[in-house]
Amino acid sequence: MAAPKGRIFTDADREELDALDDGTSMYAWRVEHLIDEKIAKGIAEGRFTEEEAAEDLEAALRLSYALNNMDSYEKYVRAVKVLRRAEKNAAGSGAYWYRLGSALNYLGKIEEAKEAADRAVAEEPDYPWGWLLLGRLCAHFGLRSEAQEAQKRGLALVPDDPEFLMLGEDIERGADLARMEYHLIDPEAEKALREDALPSNDLLEKIRSCHCILTDPEGLAAAKRALPLKDWKPADPPDDPFCRGVFAFGKGEVEIVFRMNEAGFSHMPAWWLAGLARLLPSALESFEKPRLVEVQQNRIVAVYAADEESDEEIVRYYDLSHISTDDSSELRSGGEGAEYEPGEKALLEKVEALNELSEYQRIIDLLEALPPEKRTWRLSGELARAYNNLAEPGDDELFERSIEILGASRSAAGSTFLWNYRMGYALYFLDRDGEALRFFERALEKKPGDEDAIARLEAARRGVTLPIFFKPFRNRVKLVWRRFSDEAAVVMDLLREGRMVEARERAERIFHPVAMNWGFGLGLDEHGRGLLFFSPKGRLSEAFPLVHFADRMPEALAEKWSLKLGRGPGIHIGSGAFRSGIRPEELTLWVDQEESGWRVSFYAESFRGISEEDAPAIFEDLGTMIEDAVGEAVSMRLVRGISIMKAKRGEPGIRMNELARWFHEHVPMSADFDMRLVIREKLEFWLKPDPRALELYFDIGPGFTQCAAFMNEYRADEAEALDAFQRIGAAAGFFAFEFAPDLDREARDEAERRAIADFKAAMAEFPEEGLVCGEAQSQDRAYVEVMLWDSRVFLSRAAAWLERYPGIERALFRTWRRRAGNVILKAPGEG
16 A cells, blocks of 8 residues: 655655655665655644654655665664654555565564564555565575565566566575675666676675674674674664674773674674774773774774863774785685695694784795695685785785785686685785776676675775875885995895806895886996896886986996896896797898888798797797897887798898898987987877767877877777886876866967976976876867876876966876776866
8 A cells, every 4th residue: 555645744845755766766865864854844843743753654654765775774773763653553554564674674683574574465465575575584584485475476566577586586596685685676786786886885885784684603703703892782773773892902991882783793804803903902092081982884983082171072083994904714715515635624724723813924934834736726825815914015025925826826716706806905005906906806706795805996996096106116216226225235246256146136126116017137247347237128118117217326336337228239138048949040131111110021941830829939039139139229119010931032131140230221320229219209190089989088189199008008998008007106197188168279279288388397397206208189178198206296296286277277187097087186166
């Protein structure tokens, strides 16, 4: 039956409330606020009393409908209280008992929810949603046939309804009650929920609300061990909705309240509670009279205390969602019937016991001592987990060791949730957010709805939009040069003693934070001076940070060491061996001019029998031989292609050792061309704007760039070069400036050119922080391309400049990543 109209709302009120619900989505919080506002106004005007408002069935049904759609434990508490006050007027209303049962269900009051569901179908058998709730609860209590009958009754009332169809599937697969509630009404929203594609906040709210349905006994025991409390008192909603206990710290004791029931508490990660136990004492010590601690499901913690002077209550909030530990256990994930290698399970049990004590170094010592062949993929996963947990932000070597261990077990474990989560976790704390994103997404494919994976994924998404680094490239450069200055004498002695391997390993460790993407070598020249060789490996994008790094070599070092950029004659980077087996002396070459450079064609007798599988290694080796012969900078600038020939040409060719002389004769500039000249070259363009494109930088016409790789990858929805930048704490992207809409075309063009020039001039004063490397114009915007060596400082300077610059109405920054968002630096009305 439809709820009769009460005396609380006017027809105009009902129309206003109905407009906030279109049948598939609703503004629940606005409905709640509007109902509260109208009831308060009616009481104030004397149209009805508070008791009459509370007992009004229509008001209770409308308000509880909104509250039940907020996916909030505390809103379900309020829904039960609201509905119970109107119970005496609920005769014949299936909706009333369904909404009461639904709210009780989400409060973990399962038996009472079942009673309400029974009452719903008894009071109003033709109300379908009572059957939906009854079906779920019957399935929970093991009443399979009754559950199936309820599903059929409901489906008969609303044929093909997706909720009843999903209920049938849930009953068949034996889903637990929380999983049966993990659905959304709208089919598109349900699809997004299943694929973890909802906005992260919505997804986490749904997950946390479902956590309050069923208690996890193991999780509850682990939570109580992680955060020892006295006088534990479980919640008894709705009248006593929160769990509470007493926490002891240095000054005494304080009551701690968890704003959830015991089921919700049992799903709080034990590692997070252990982190809370570590951090809370220092927070409490900062108060003279701490009175109460409140913990929310979203890991926001509030401390209430009496003010020292006025004795009035003060409250301070702490966002502890950042507390991080990898709590993913190989033993717990194995499940019943998992097969283990001999002795493996006993070791995993020992590791699990050590994890509960946070003895991560002991786990590392235990598992690192195993011979590699004895370290199974599960044990490798636990070793990586221990490194992740031992590390703090900035402990790059520990996180990189975790990645190394996981990489070795990719073939055995790379398709599992734990492997992908741990890989993403380590990459995230190395500020490699773009790479971390992919692993968290794969983890969620394996374990949809995992709360920590969702939170990490959202954090990584924020990181690729606004890349702020714990160790920016600018600081890394200073650090490695300082470290090498301290150890240069030791490295030099090793070289002079002929201990090349030791010298190389020592130097590589020092330079690794900046040089992990580059080739590296070292040696002595004929005068006994040290030589350092760095190569961008043919990638123009890597030449920019390489030159920045080289130009900051301390003068004191330059007295005893020379630094060479790029491969070239006499410069040995890498092992020196060619993996294809091709030898330079067996090659014949022909060099042909093309529109933008030169193509080198190779012939050797051995090419006649090569297969498609052989070709990649051969092309790579031929490219390296060209770089060794003419210099990497010359190759990057002039060589536009390589060809393999299976038959000789008619005209005579040249030998590999003649290639450098050929270029010097035919392209005189190649004799003096180096890496610094490579990065100064500009590629000018005039692109045809895409009128259908909605994304930035697809609307450009004229412009230039010093590094086309970023723009090309951005337009192709790739980000390999950008990921490589993030590994060394650098960022690359562009600024977009928008101007007053009433400017005519000529005035706009002039404003764009002037703004670009002024911005470039202003930022050129800070070369330590970033580099302007391109520009473009479109009908609506001016663009400036940048590489950032310290993104936090550079973006702050840019924002300050924009605030003072009058001609630009709106400005934003975006990295060269299609999946990233925009960072708004200035909006109309600001500055």
